[in-house]
Amino acid sequence: MNWLMRRGRMRGHFVVWGLLKINLWKMNLVRGFFLVGVLVFIAGCGSSELPNATHNFKEGISELQFQVLPNAPPDRIYQGSGFKIILEGENRAAYDLQQVDVKVVGLDQKYFALSNTEQTVPQLMGRSLANPLGDKEYFEFSGVANQLFENANEYGANYFVKASYRSKMDFADTICLNPNLYDVYDSGCKVETRKSYGGQGAPLAVTDIEEIMYPSGAGGEAEFRIHIANRGQGRVGVVTVGKAQLGNEELTCEFKGQPSNGLLPGGEDTRITLKTVRFTENVQEGVLVCKTFLKDSRSYTTTLSADFGYEYEWKRQFSLRLVR
Amino acid sequence: MAQQAEDTKSSEPVRGSSVASGEGVSRSVPLVIIFLGLGLFVWKMFYGPSLSTAVVSFLLCLLGTWALAEKIEKKKMALFVPLLLFSIWYFLFNRTVDPTNLLYLVLVFGVLSVILGFFTHGESVQPELYGLLPVVFFFLDIGLLEFLKGQLGLVPTPLLTALIQDIPWWVLFGVLTLPGKVSEKEGVNFAIDAFRIFAILYVVFVLVAPTLPAMTLGKDSVIPGVGQLQQAQAAERAKLHTESSFVSSVKCVFVDGTYDNIPGCVAERQKQVELGAICEQERKIQPDTPAFEKCKEDEQKRKERELLSVSGVNDPTISKPTTIMFVQGNYFPKSMVKMKGQPLKVSYPVEFKVDNPRKQEIAASFSCKFVQGQSEIMGEITSGVEQKLAGETISKTVVCQPPVGIDLQGNYNLMYMAELRGLTSRSRLQRVFIPVIKDVQAEAVMIKDIEQAHFGGGIFGGGNAVSQAPPDLARINFAFGNPLENPIIKPGNDLIVSSSIENTGNGKITRILEYQLKLGDAGLSVVSGSDASCLQGAGLEVPDQKMLGKQTVYLPTCFVALPKALQELKEYELREFEAEVRYDYMLTQTFPIQVNVVATT
Numbered sequence: 060m061n062w063l064m065r066r067g068r069m070r071g072h073f074v075v076w077g078l079l080k081i082n083l084w085k086m087n088l089v090r091g092f093f094l095v096g097v098l099v100f101i102a103g104c105g106s107s108e109l110p111n112a113t114h115n116f117k118e119g120i121s122e123l124q125f126q127v128l129p130n131a132p133p134d135r136i137y138q139g140s141g142f143k144i145i146l147e148g149e150n151r152a153a154y155d156l157q158q159v160d161v162k163v164v165g166l167d168q169k170y171f172a173l174s175n176t177e178q179t180v181p182q183l184m185g186r187s188l189a190n191p192l193g194d195k196e197y198f199e200f201s202g203v204a205n206q207l208f209e210n211a212n213e214y215g216a217n218y219f220v221k222a223s224y225r226s227k228m229d230f231a232d233t234i235c236l237n238p239n240l241y242d243v244y245d246s247g248c249k250v251e252t253r254k255s256y257g258g259q260g261a262p263l264a265v266t267d268i269e270e271i272m273y274p275s276g277a278g279g280e281a282e283f284r285i286h287i288a289n290r291g292q293g294r295v296g297v298v299t300v301g302k303a304q305l306g307n308e309e310l311t312c313e314f315k316g317q318p319s320n321g322l323l324p325g326g327e328d329t330r331i332t333l334k335t336v337r338f339t340e341n342v343q344e345g346v347l348v349c350k351t352f353l354k355d356s357r358s359y360t361t362t363l364s365a366d367f368g369y370e371y372e373w374k375r376q377f378s379l380r381l382v383r
Numbered sequence: 384m385a386q387q388a389e390d391t392k393s394s395e396p397v398r399g400s401s402v403a404s405g406e407g408v409s410r411s412v413p414l415v416i417i418f419l420g421l422g423l424f425v426w427k428m429f430y431g432p433s434l435s436t437a438v439v440s441f442l443l444c445l446l447g448t449w450a451l452a453e454k455i456e457k458k459k460m461a462l463f464v465p466l467l468l469f470s471i472w473y474f475l476f477n478r479t480v481d482p483t484n485l486l487y488l489v490l491v492f493g494v495l496s497v498i499l500g501f502f503t504h505g506e507s508v509q510p511e512l513y514g515l516l517p518v519v520f521f522f523l524d525i526g527l528l529e530f531l532k533g534q535l536g537l538v539p540t541p542l543l544t545a546l547i548q549d550i551p552w553w554v555l556f557g558v559l560t561l562p563g564k565v566s567e568k569e570g571v572n573f574a575i576d577a578f579r580i581f582a583i584l585y586v587v588f589v590l591v592a593p594t595l596p597a598m599t600l601g602k603d604s605v606i607p608g609v610g611q612l613q614q615a616q617a618a619e620r621a622k623l624h625t626e627s628s629f630v631s632s633v634k635c636v637f638v639d640g641t642y643d644n645i646p647g648c649v650a651e652r653q654k655q656v657e658l659g660a661i662c663e664q665e666r667k668i669q670p671d672t673p674a675f676e677k678c679k680e681d682e683q684k685r686k687e688r689e690l691l692s693v694s695g696v697n698d699p700t701i702s703k704p705t706t707i708m709f710v711q712g713n714y715f716p717k718s719m720v721k722m723k724g725q726p727l728k729v730s731y732p733v734e735f736k737v738d739n740p741r742k743q744e745i746a747a748s749f750s751c752k753f754v755q756g757q758s759e760i761m762g763e764i765t766s767g768v769e770q771k772l773a774g775e776t777i778s779k780t781v782v783c784q785p786p787v788g789i790d791l792q793g794n795y796n797l798m799y800m801a802e803l804r805g806l807t808s809r810s811r812l813q814r815v816f817i818p819v820i821k822d823v824q825a826e827a828v829m830i831k832d833i834e835q836a837h838f839g840g841g842i843f844g845g846g847n848a849v850s851q852a853p854p855d856l857a858r859i860n861f862a863f864g865n866p867l868e869n870p871i872i873k874p875g876n877d878l879i880v881s882s883s884i885e886n887t888g889n890g891k892i893t894r895i896l897e898y899q900l901k902l903g904d905a906g907l908s909v910v911s912g913s914d915a916s917c918l919q920g921a922g923l924e925v926p927d928q929k930m931l932g933k934q935t936v937y938l939p940t941c942f943v944a945l946p947k948a949l950q951e952l953k954e955y956e957l958r959e960f961e962a963e964v965r966y967d968y969m970l971t972q973t974f975p976i977q978v979n980v981v982a983t984t
Contacts, residue, residue, distance in 0.1 A: 162954060164954045164955065165833075165836060165837065165955065165957050166957070167813075167957045167958060167959050169958070169959050170959075207700075208698070208700070208701075208809075208811055208959075208961075209698075209701060209741055209809060209853050210701060210703070210740055210741055210853070211698065211700035211701045212700055212701070212702065213700055214700060217836040217837060218836075219832070219836070221954075339822070339824055340822070340824035340825055340827070340828050341824060374832075376832075376836055
């Protein structure tokens with residue numbers, strides 16, 4: 060009897076303990092779900108793409124981006140049927156694009172007769188506080204697929220989408236100037252002889268600046284070597300420097316590495332001057348050298364700024380398949 | 384007495400067992416081989432190879448085997464086993480490379496060796512191996528070059544040809560079989576031993592060299608030309624006597640007096656000799672006659688056309704070929720018996736099958752004949768001589784009967800002929816026209832993009848830059864550009880146009896009714912002074928080219944100019960051009976039959 064009772068008690072304990080465990084587990088589960096839900100809520104609130112009021116778009120490398128809309132064109136096009144190539148162009152750069160020209164190149168009209176192979180948009184606004192996503196434009200090319208050769212099963216064609224436009228890039232940074240090279244006790248700012256940058260919100264970027272001071276007279280002479288390079292997926296053509304200033308004073312600048320007679324390999328371009336550089340296919344970078352005389356002999360910080368205009372080309376290969 | 388023994392000992396020839404050492408072996412046979420081999424070599428250099436030189440070479444082979452027999456003490460007859468088998472392969476099997484026949488010969492050799500080895504307790508193995516040596520040299524002397532060209536379809540480079548042709552092989556063999564101690568002077572013996580080693584290495588190299596890619600070419604003569612390798616032509620040309628490059632060099636120096644440009648002189652001499660050999664030996668025209676000179680000129684022009692010959696390929700997007708054939712059915716009486724004096728009442732039906740995926744309408748004419756040796760008896764087609772055929776798959780029974788009153792007896796080849804008239808074949812060719820680009824680097828990038836996108840291969844890459852046609856019985860190959868093969872055309876220069884009609888079926892083109900290259904659609908026009916028939920023509924004769932394995936009709940070439948629209952492009956343009964040929968085609972197919980006649984009882 061006692062044994063039975065003991066057994067019963069033990070069984071009862073187990074049952075109670077089991078029930079307790081279940082209850083505890085349920086409570087923890089509820090707590091867990093609650094915590095996860097709170098976290099999701101916070102993350103969701105915090106993941107909005109919309110920038111806040113102080114977001115700087117003029118940083119990093121950004122450019123006009125294209126993508127083909129799904130089924131425009133479809134994977135297979137039947138002979139004798141119409142088709143469309145629709146490209147969505149989104150300007151993710153921080154600057155407006157001028158004269159955006161988009162072409163479809165390389166399709167044989169015998170098989171794919173396009174009604175238009177080129178479209179131009181006068182302007183595509185860049186990203187800004189007023190337009191944080193940048194302008195988006197759809198470029199549509201309509202065509203008709205003709206007949207296959209003899210009793211061929213299919214015909215495959217590669218073609219290129221080429222886009223070209225003009226845009227600009229602004230650079231600005233605070234730098235330290237110290238014309239007094241021999242004063243080691245100057246408690247002003249520290250000169251950085253070389254500074255690197257990650258881009259200004261365009262495919263063309265100022266990558267480095269070298270600061271060289273020459274003691275001269277009351278102040279000194281400052282030389283700034285501004286290195287620019289193409290960091291985008293396309294090709295930069297002609298780059299022109301606009302206004303370059305140190306504080307409020309204009310700098311005297313010229314691109315280095317130009318042929319002295321202004322002629323470049325492959326032909327003459329009358330637009331090329333000392334304020335202009337043409338990036339070649341193999342060399343997509345340049346150096347702008349700016350100089351000025353400093354009046355103050357003490358160290359101080361000021362703003363170095365420059366703006367550049369450039370031509371840009373981008374291309375990408377796509378395919379069409381004509382089937383029976 | 385000891386001195387006498389020594390003298391006796393030194394004067395007696397000692398039988399050796401090794402070819403390389405060959406101590407004390409008689410020198411007479413190897414010396415005979417050397418001198419005869421030298422004479423043979425000089426004769427062939429000036430008069431070329433012939434049946435006589437082949438016979439002499441074979442005799443030298445036997446002599447060489449005998450020379451080796453002196454080195455072998457036992458089972459000398461085994462030396463002749465490799466020679467016997469080689470002769471069977473070379474003369475009876477006609478240097479076949481058919482794997483079945485080769486395997487058969489190797490098996491026979493193996494079985495013979497095993498049997499001989501069994502009965503001789505293994506003593507026949509060594510002689511058999513030695514017996515291979517003279518065989519190898521015989522092959523090198525008379526057979527290797529022709530074998531490479533004729534049987535393997537390879538075309539040796541001039542270097543390889545010289546390495547094989549310009550070596551006195553039997554002299555080498557004679558030196559190899561000289562005794563180890565030829566002279567009392569150690570220096571002489573050393574030089575001969577070194578030469579033996581070099582000779583062995585050289586033989587091995589020559590046997591291996593044809594496998595090296597750099598040693599063989601696609602061209603089959605010193606005159607550049609011939610877009611395609613033709614086995615039959617190579618075999619025919621291999622039989623022509625052409626001048627050795629060594630002899631040409633000697634003649635350039637001592638006859639022509641050309642010291643400053645010997646390679647150019649040699650090339651020109653060899654070209655003239657080859658042209659002369661074709662006219663004299665193939666066309667059977669007497670040398671030093673006006674007809675001979677005219678023949679050389681025509682042959683030269685033909686070669687120049689072949690220089691600009693263009694090739695084509697089957698269109699990879701079209702898989703179904705056009706085929707025609709006669710098929711012998713179960714009711715075809717291959718063999719039959721008739722009573723003597725009774726008329727032969729038999730019909731020979733065959734099926735004429737056409738796969739016609741492009742659904743052409745074909746007018747066909749059928750005929751047949753019974754061929755026995757040199758005699759031919761025209762048969763009668765009772766199923767309809769002229770027929771109009773249409774559809775994707777065509778199958779017609781064609782019945783041939785012997786003419787009434789003709790008594791057939793014995794073995795015949797029954798030849799069926801089908802002439803198909805008005806067949807059409809179209810080809811297409813892609814070309815890219817690029818704008819003027821002042822920046823050299825930018826132009827290079829554009830060209831690279833175009834090559835990769837449009838001529839990189841595969842279904843999207845265009846496959847290649849040559850013309851493509853469906854797999855029909857004939858096709859028209861064409862190309863234009865500057866240079867011809869470059870599919871990317873820059874403005875500025877005139878473009879050369881070249882085309883040919885190639886027989887790709889199993890019959891013969893009998894007539895070219897008309898051809899057209901549709902370049903005018905893009906505005907390309909023939910430059911004045913150029914042959915306008917390069918773009919279209921009609922009623923062409925088709926030469927009977929026996930030498931070539933495949934018929935090829937070369938069409939005229941010309942220059943065309945780009946229209947203004949294609950010279951002032953802003954972006955590149957890809958265009959596809961078409962060409963078309965209409966032709967008549969003849970298929971001939973033979974079936975053996977037998978008619979046995981028995982006497983009436």
